[in-house]
Amino acid sequence: MSRLSGSPGRIVYAGFATAHHSGGVHVMTQHVRLLRERGHEAWLWLPDPADRTDWIEDDVPMLFGATTPISADDLLVLPETPTVHGRDPAPGARKVIFNQNHFYTFAAGAPGEDFPGWSPTPAIWVVSAESRDVLAVVLPGLPVSVVPNPVDGELFSPVATEQVRVSWLPRKRPREASLLKRLLAADPRLAGVDLVELIRTPREEVAATLGSSAVFVALGHSESFGLPVAEALASGCLVAGYDGGGGHELFEAPGAWRVPDQRPLLIRDRVADLVQNVAALSPVRAANRVWVLDRYTFARTGAALEEAVAAARARPGNDAVAVHPTAWLDTLGPHFTAYA
Numbered sequence: 001m002s003r004l005s006g007s008p009g010r011i012v013y014a015g016f017a018t019a020h021h022s023g024g025v026h027v028m029t030q031h032v033r034l035l036r037e038r039g040h041e042a043w044l045w046l047p048d049p050a051d052r053t054d055w056i057e058d059d060v061p062m063l064f065g066a067t068t069p070i071s072a073d074d075l076l077v078l079p080e081t082p083t084v085h086g087r088d089p090a091p092g093a094r095k096v097i098f099n100q101n102h103f104y105t106f107a108a109g110a111p112g113e114d115f116p117g118w119s120p121t122p123a124i125w126v127v128s129a130e131s132r133d134v135l136a137v138v139l140p141g142l143p144v145s146v147v148p149n150p151v152d153g154e155l156f157s158p159v160a161t162e163q164v165r166v167s168w169l170p171r172k173r174p175r176e177a178s179l180l181k182r183l184l185a186a187d188p189r190l191a192g193v194d195l196v197e198l199i200r201t202p203r204e205e206v207a208a209t210l211g212s213s214a215v216f217v218a219l220g221h222s223e224s225f226g227l228p229v230a231e232a233l234a235s236g237c238l239v240a241g242y243d244g245g246g247g248h249e250l251f252e253a254p255g256a257w258r259v260p261d262q263r264p265l266l267i268r269d270r271v272a273d274l275v276q277n278v279a280a281l282s283p284v285r286a287a288n289r290v291w292v293l294d295r296y297t298f299a300r301t302g303a304a305l306e307e308a309v310a311a312a313r314a315r316p317g318n319d320a321v322a323v324h325p326t327a328w329l330d331t332l333g334p335h336f337t338a339y340a
Contacts, residue, residue: 009073011035011042011309012063013098014089014325016079017051020200023227024079024100027127027149029060031077031098034302036061040309047324055203070094070322075312078122081336082108082328086117089325094317095122096308098147102131102246103222105138108331115139120316125308128225130246145308151230151296155204158236158289159211164278166271167196167209167237168217169228172244177219180264189272210235214278214285215271218256220244229256233292236285238278240270253291255284 013028028044035042045063046052052062070076070093078089080099085108089095095118099105106115116122124144126132132144166184170177177197184195196209210216216232216239223244230250232239239256251258257274259266274281 008313009041009071009075011040011075011077012045012068012070012322013043013077014045014079014322016326017046017048017053019053021055021203021206025056026203027100027227028077028098029056030150030298030301031147031305032060034298034305035309038302038306045324047326065324066327067321067323070320072318074317075309076322077125078325080104080107082325082331083116084108084328084331085110085112085115087328088116088118089327090320090322091119092318093320093322094120094312094315096125096312097122098125099131099135099224100127101222101224102126102134102138103224105135107336108328114141123308123312123315126224128246128249130248131224143311145304145311147304147308148296148301149225149227149230150298150301151227151234151292153234153289153293155207156231156234157207157211158285159208161212163194163212164192164275165194165196165209165213166190166215166217166275167198167213168219168241169198169206170219171199172221173219173242176262176264180217180219180267183264183268184271187268187272190275193275207231207235210237213237215240215274217241217267217271218243218247220247223247226250230292230296233288236289238274238281238285238288240274241267250292253288255281255288 015025015028032042032044043061043063047066049064070090076090076093077096077098081104124142125147127149132146135144210232216237218229218241220226220242224246226244226247233253241259243251243258257270
């Protein structure tokens with residue numbers, strides 16, 4: 001494979017193919033694009049050509065195979081799950097763990113004292129200040145860099161509509177969402193309001209729904225950031241619900257209301273209050289969009305990536321054959337993504 005002009009080596013992101021849109025893999029594809037725009041030779045690595053999914057854009061260059069060679073000039077970027085202590089996916093190679101959720105750091109089992117027990121030790125990239133602060137304490141021997149998520153303000157934008165709509169994603173709290181749906185539907189204060197539950201919905205349809213929603217209900221759980229909340233803010237939604245922990249920074253937006261965890265009645269009441277005052281809150285909805293797009297830009301992400309890559313390249317690395325992390329998926333167990 002030919003090198004891009006000026007690129008010292010490849011940056012290879014080990015990702016997963018999912019039938020439905022995955023926020024974590026989507027962020028990896030954004031990184032690949034941003035790095036290539038800046039002259040780096042970046043790739044998304046999937047274990048099998050048959051795994052290529054139609055929601056990943058055709059312009060994202062890919063590598064395929066259960067293993068792939070990594071040169072001494074390359075940088076291998078691995079997801080935080082499954083990171084198994086002592087099972088180095090590429091002994092000797094220069095590695096980064098792209099930790100998109102600090103709650104998943106030890107999902108594959110109890111860590112040893114020198115976690116992850118790889119050689120050389122990896123750097124850590126995270127997506128929020130909360131993740132950085134947590135992992136700086138938990139893994140004090142590993143350097144941590146923040147590469148903030150960008151928000152696509154062109155895709156996620158307000159759409160004029162006379163229909164008042166409330167929307168939410170139930171995936172991380174399916175049982176609580178089933179209660180919330182009934183609570184909202186039964187509330188006379190929400191008569192005539194369109195209630196939309198987004199289940200395995202294509203990204204473009206999610207964007208269209210958020211753009212036409214007055215209120216987005218945040219049902220985050222064990223989050224490092226919470227992209228749906230950021231995208232709802234960009235869409236001009238008022239936001240009410242749970243910050244999921246790492247998403248607390250997004251609730252500093254002018255039109256975001258944090259609700260105590262696992263209090264669906266309080267969510268119902270807050271949503272009803274916002275709907276009843278939706279006309280008066282129109283300036284706040286516009287302010288939400290400005291607030292989030294001022295902070296989570298592609299330029300900011302690209303600049304942070306440049307700094308993180310430069311720091312990672314300064315660390316040691318040798319030739320290696322990398323094993324794709326799907327080899328250790330069974331360590332996560334069948335209920336890894338099941339939430340209360």
